[in-house]
Amino acid sequence: xxxxxxxxxxxxxxxxxxxxxxxxxxxxxxxxxxxxxxxxxxxxxxxxxxxxxxxxxxxxxxxxxxxxxxxxxxxxxxxxxxxxxxxxxxxxxxxxxxxxxxxxxxxxxxxxxxxxxxxxxxxxxxxxxxxxxxxxxxxxxxxxxxxxxxxxxxxxxxxxxxxxxxxxxxxxxxxxxxxxxxxxxxxxxxxxxxxxxxxxxxxxxxxxxxxxxxxxxxxxxxxxxxxxxxxxxxxxxxxxxxxxxxxxxxxxxxxxxxxxxxxxxxxxxxxxxxxxxxxxxxxxxxxxxxxxxxxxxxxxxxxxxxxxxxxxxxxxxxxxxxxxxxxxxxxxxxxxxxxxxxxxxxxxxxxxxxxxxxxxxxxxxxxxxxxxxxxxxxxxxxxxxxxxxxxxxxxxxxxxxxxxxxxxxxxxxxxxxxxxxxxxxxxxxxxxxxxxxxxxxxxxxxxxx
Ligand code: SAH
Numbered sequence: 001x002x003x004x005x006x007x008x009x010x011x012x013x014x015x016x017x018x019x020x021x022x023x024x025x026x027x028x029x030x031x032x033x034x035x036x037x038x039x040x041x042x043x044x045x046x047x048x049x050x051x052x053x054x055x056x057x058x059x060x061x062x063x064x065x066x067x068x069x070x071x072x073x074x075x076x077x078x079x080x081x082x083x084x085x086x087x088x089x090x091x092x093x094x095x096x097x098x099x100x101x102x103x104x105x106x107x108x109x110x111x112x113x114x115x116x117x118x119x120x121x122x123x124x125x126x127x128x129x130x131x132x133x134x135x136x137x138x139x140x141x142x143x144x145x146x147x148x149x150x151x152x153x154x155x156x157x158x159x160x161x162x163x164x165x166x167x168x169x170x171x172x173x174x175x176x177x178x179x180x181x182x183x184x185x186x187x188x189x190x191x192x193x194x195x196x197x198x199x200x201x202x203x204x205x206x207x208x209x210x211x212x213x214x215x216x217x218x219x220x221x222x223x224x225x226x227x228x229x230x231x232x233x234x235x236x237x238x239x240x241x242x243x244x245x246x247x248x249x250x251x252x253x254x255x256x257x258x259x260x261x262x263x264x265x266x267x268x269x270x271x272x273x274x275x276x277x278x279x280x281x282x283x284x285x286x287x288x289x290x291x292x293x294x295x296x297x298x299x300x301x302x303x304x305x306x307x308x309x310x311x312x313x314x315x316x317x318x319x320x321x322x323x324x325x326x327x328x329x330x331x332x333x334x335x336x337x338x339x340x341x342x343x344x345x346x347x348x349x350x351x352x353x354x355x356x357x358x359x360x361x362x363x364x365x366x367x368x369x370x371x372x373x374x375x376x377x378x379x380x381x382x383x384x385x386x387x388x389x390x391x392x393x394x395x396x397x398x399x400x401x402x403x404x405x406x407x408x409x410x411x412x413x414x415x416x417x418x419x420x421x422x423x424x425x426x427x428x429x430x431x432x433x434x435x436x437x438x439x440x441x442x443x444x445x446x447x448x449x
Contacts, residue, residue, distance in 0.1 A: 023324060053337030062249065085229070106379065111144060112147030116151060185197065
């Protein structure tokens with residue numbers, strides 16, 4: 001029999017956090033969370049609801065042995081009955097974590113301008129689809145639709161439609177309420193979209209479970225705090241080579257879970273670790289890779305662009321897997337299904353998975369992107385238009401949350417996929433000065449013409 005797997009620990013010590021919790025932790029580098037020694041144990045606790053998810057996992061582990069961290073994360077987040085997101089997630093001040101669109105309307109407005117700017121730079125095609133992956137409460141799309149309405153004269157001849165990719169029935173209900181006032185039709189007979197409706201501003205909206213169900217054609221894609229919620233595999237370098245981190249029953253704690261290492265290498269260790277890897281702990285999110293591949297193919301074939309915003313790194317960080325509950329760090333193995341689980345996005349992996357089918361820009365820091373998009377001017381206009389001291393205070397506070405390097409300014413990044421012809425002149429011999437390509441807003445100057 002193989003030797004009993006070794007506990008590799010979870011690093012569960014609480015870290016200082018601003019309140020409400022931002023899911024990036026600028027003050028606590030992820031590498032500071034140890035991957036060896038004590039810790040990593042969890043018992044069922046009070047907030048496990050009726051504990052159905054934990055019981056389901058315990059049964060599964062007893063029957064078939066340890067599971068990968070990816071499988072654990074997928075169950076905890078999107079299990080069709082008891083997953084954290086399936087049951088509604090906890091986005092917002094009263095929940096478990098807050099996101100930029102929930103903090104400030106300016107965030108969504110500037111992203112709306114980014115899409116308009118790319119639409120203009122590509123010669124104002126007659127139609128575009130805006131496809132959002134993991135729309136949460138629908139706030140970001142709502143802010144973008146307000147911008148589209150304000151720029152109605154510019155978009156009057158363009159056929160715009162919204163396509164939301166969302167697995168959570170509960171969140172899709174919340175999105176429908178936010179965007180349409182609840183006027184939606186379920187469409188079980190439709191093989192692709194499971195729901196449709198029309199936005200308060202008159203734009204058709206469709207809901208899907210998978211990006212592959214969204215119709216082909218010129219599209220803008222948006223993924224904000226989406227990739228960090230997808231399941232990761234974790235690997236640990238040992239004296240005997242790479243091993244995968246697994247989740248198993250903890251024999252010492254009733255109904256407890258613990259991390260263990262695979263007793264030998266697994267197909268995943270061979271497949272996912274790069275030969276030149278120098279770190280001793282690596283997280284890989286193959287689901288993110290598959291989705292980036294699909295986006296890059298769709299952009300290559302149908303045109304458009306994708307904008308990804310998330311906290312992450314460029315292939316340098318190690319252990320970033322963490323949980324949030326009530327705006328506090330939460331042991332990832334405790335009461336699965338009741339807390340948000342997340343890991344930093346590895347942008348170097350996303351770039352690699354575009355496989356040259358689309359060009360990439362970034363990652364660039366959120367504060368630089370938003371500055372390039374004109375956040376300072378937008379703030380000034382809103383401040384001038386508001387005479388209520390409390391609103392002005394709120395505007396300044398939310399600006400600080402988004403831009404301050406100690407808050408979201410530095411740890412959130414923007415990354416884009418664009419067709420190659422948008423980034424490099426097809427005729428390399430043509431002097432650039434004759435018809436220079438317009439800069440891509442946010443990553444460069446914003447020019448709307
Ligand atoms: N973009 C929003 C919400 C982020 S939370 C914001 O910034 O506020 C992550 C979102 O992704 C949720 O809407 C969740 O239900 C959704 N999600 C998680 N896994 C998914 C998957 N595999 N496919 C589609 N949506 C998913």
